[in-house]
Amino acid sequence: MKNKFWEFYRSFTLLPTLTVFLFFCLLPAAKIYSIVTVAFGAIKNESDRVRLNEFELRLPVEVSRLLKDREKEIKIIPPQESIKIFEQKKLPNNIIYSKEEELVQACGALKANAILTATINLRDDNQIQIKQWLYLCEGNRQFKFVYIEPPATALKSAVLGTVAVIGQYLPEKSGGRLLLSEVKPGSKVAILSNTSPEALNRAAIALFERGYKVSAIGYVDFLSPEEKELNLFQEISSQELSYVGFEADFSDLGSITLHPLENATKKVTQQTALYDLFVSYTRSFDTKETAALQRLRNLTQADFLLIAHNGQTASFARVIDLRNGKLSYLRQQLPASQKTDDPENTNLLQLVAEISIPPQLPDVSNVGGLSTLAKIAGGDDIATVAILDFFNRSGQKKFAWLTTSLSAAVSESMLRVFEYRRADLQKEKEATAKFGANIQTQTFLELQKMTGADFLIFGDYTFDPKTKELLIEAKVYDLFSQKEIGTATERTPIDNRIFNAVDNIANKIVQDIYKMATTQ
Amino acid sequence: MKRILVILNILFSVLIMSxxxxxxxxxxxxxxxxxxxAVAxxxxGENDVKNTVLVEFLNAGYNVKAINASDFYRVEDIFEVKDLKKTQFVTNVLDKKSAEGTAAVADKFFENLYKxxxxxxxxAKAEILTEIKKKYKVDYVILLAMKEWDKGYCWxxxxxxxxFDLVYVHNYPAKRADNVQSIVKHFITVIQRGTNQPTQK
Incomplete structure (x- = not known):
């Protein structure tokens, strides 16, 4: 009887024990699988200003650097790696994916949770406009963030925004919360919400109790906005840091019949006029939205506008800083089952509590070292680079022409992605004649004095007779700190593919320079 | 059994009421x-409720300006906010279910327009308040929702x-013993005393 009892007891205790054991064994493994992978897709400079190429190279570098201490949670795939994967999978690379099916394919190829792409433009008012698209593979959703900043601060803002989005928003899948700046107590907050007047009153009391002032916007009448009206505020496309979803596809419009206007739109000319109207209005909406927000600010002196949508199936919230038009807070998911007529609307009260928490944003004070972007606004902190002739190690005179051609090609390629000042060519020649291939740490100081350069690029090449390929190696040295900061090697046939190899070397050199600048 | 049912019924009613x-x-x-x-x-609420409210404010010594007390209509008769909104936007210009396709761009256009x-x-509401300030020379606008006071809700x-600051908000669930007069007196006491409730969670 006793034995039977123990058998029975064991059979019942073994299972939970094993479960607990397995749980703790698998916990670390589960943690590995919970890593969020963010792939950088194309980052494109759409302006004709070469200087803005700095963004293409620097944004991923700076973002990766700032997220380095969270590499157990977030894995970053840099753009060059994404391009390689796209090439292998025969998918188009170096384009901004915008169509749903393309993005789904790209997610599958990259095995990523999210893809981040961006375009950079210089506006007529000399402000830099950065548009970032964050596509979330799970749930098939895409967000767009727009930053408009002076050149001197644009990179910092874009890096800060990107790190905040990746660092806060992505791991917070359940809540979709993004706090970008603090809504400081003492400031004046306006609320628009499709809740009952009593719930709005309660939210005002909660704000008062936390030391805020409350603007009368939303409190002037006896009716609250309706849910479908608040739906429109999901996207905030003011000109500063903002949030919008999928862009409208204008290409479809030509084939659409607009029913109440059917007769009128049969004529192609009228259809075109309608098309033009829709397009121009939609494209310029950011300026209209900015002006509308500015008007609210001027009339009411409100500092922030809290939009709290209370939906039957889903809810969201936004906070816009009316002083500068920037998005301060974004909440994509809130519990949906809130009754709009409940005076104690917990969603609203939760929002009031959340927005008052100071956000934990990364320190971007070191971002922007060696940036040449300020030059656009009149500053000049351009680095000087000396590129010496490449050294012919092939032992064959027939490749001697490459010594000067390679340095010229690297210089030209670098200029396409990086604004720098080339050292005096005559002085470079003198340095080549004096040092030849004897570039060593001891010679850096003298080279710096001779050429006046901050950085020195020197390389060599050999020929592999078996593969009939050229092996090019280029090193970049920081002459002030007297150290080598990077090496780029490429293998290429001696045909027009040599230019691709040179481009790759130039890109690598520029990235090494940026990396060095940001880790100082 | 009957007694149990009666007790359960009472308990249920108490629960519902609470x-x-x-x-x-x-x-x-x-x-x-x-x-x-000077307050507007x-x-x-109904006109008889409005009169009672205004009398209480006058008795309390306020310089009451006749903003919506100079007619025989209710607020919603003359100031139907929803109507004002709806005249500006027709959501069904495009038939989304049409086999001929959807018009995302046109939708976006109308959404932006309405937004x-x-x-x-x-x-516009802020501008109207500024106009009220200029025309009636009032310092404060006081809004009272008394439409459902007898159902226990007023604010x-x-x-x-x-x-353009909100300086006072009050949700008041009217009690059985309350009437319009007592509710308004209570509001007036609070705005004249200016002491806040202890912070509640």
Missing amino acids: HCRSSQERYFIRNVIAPNT VIIE LHLYNFEA ARAIHIDT
Whole structure:
């Protein structure tokens, strides 16, 4: 009887024990699988200003650097790696994916949770406009963030925004919360919400109790906005840091019949006029939205506008800083089952509590070292680079022409992605004649004095007779700190593919320079 | 058995009633609104309720301006906010279910148009308050929702027109012993005393 009892007891205790054991064994493994992978897709400079190429190279570098201490949670795939994967999978690379099916394919190829792409433009008012698209593979959703900043601060803002989005928003899948700046107590907050007047009153009391002032916007009448009206505020496309979803596809419009206007739109000319109207209005909406927000600010002196949508199936919230038009807070998911007529609307009260928490944003004070972007606004902190002739190690005179051609090609390629000042060519020649291939740490100081350069690029090449390929190696040295900061090697046939190899070397050199600048 | 059913019935009714009365009185006041202050009192409710409210404010010594007390209509008869909104936007211009396709761009156009209207609508309200300030020379607008006071729900707000700040909000679940007079007296006591409730969680 006793034995039977123990058998029975064991059979019942073994299972939970094993479960607990397995749980703790698998916990670390589960943690590995919970890593969020963010792939950088194309980052494109759409302006004709070469200087803005700095963004293409620097944004991923700076973002990766700032997220380095969270590499157990977030894995970053840099753009060059994404391009390689796209090439292998025969998918188009170096384009901004915008169509749903393309993005789904790209997610599958990259095995990523999210893809981040961006375009950079210089506006007529000399402000830099950065548009970032964050596509979330799970749930098939895409967000767009727009930053408009002076050149001197644009990179910092874009890096800060990107790190905040990746660092806060992505791991917070359940809540979709993004706090970008603090809504400081003492400031004046306006609320628009499709809740009952009593719930709005309660939210005002909660704000008062936390030391805020409350603007009368939303409190002037006896009716609250309706849910479908608040739906429109999901996207905030003011000109500063903002949030919008999928862009409208204008290409479809030509084939659409607009029913109440059917007769009128049969004529192609009228259809075109309608098309033009829709397009121009939609494209310029950011300026209209900015002006509308500015008007609210001027009339009411409100500092922030809290939009709290209370939906039957889903809810969201936004906070816009009316002083500068920037998005301060974004909440994509809130519990949906809130009754709009409940005076104690917990969603609203939760929002009031959340927005008052100071956000934990990364320190971007070191971002922007060696940036040449300020030059656009009149500053000049351009680095000087000396590129010496490449050294012919092939032992064959027939490749001697490459010594000067390679340095010229690297210089030209670098200029396409990086604004720098080339050292005096005559002085470079003198340095080549004096040092030849004897570039060593001891010679850096003298080279710096001779050429006046901050950085020195020197390389060599050999020929592999078996593969009939050229092996090019280029090193970049920081002459002030007297150290080598990077090496780029490429293998290429001696045909027009040599230019691709040179481009790759130039890109690598520029990235090494940026990396060095940001880790100082 | 019958007795058990009666007890259960009573318990159930008590539960239901306690649920209905769950909303608490809550208020916050930033500025005392002293007697003699020029106020515009806007009341949501029937005309007899409006008269009672205005009498209480006059008795309390306020300089009450006739904003929505100079006619025989109710607020919603003359100031139907929803109508004003709806005249500006027709959502069904495009038939989304049409086999000929959807018009995302046109939708976006109308959405943006209406969104702008919503911003401007809020701005227009601010401009109207400024007009009220100029024309009637009032310092505060006091809104009282008395339409459902007999169902246990009424609230009050005060807006300081100069700053466009909300300075007072009050949710008041009317009690059985309350009438319009007692409710308004209670609101007036709070705005004249200016002492806040202890912070509640």
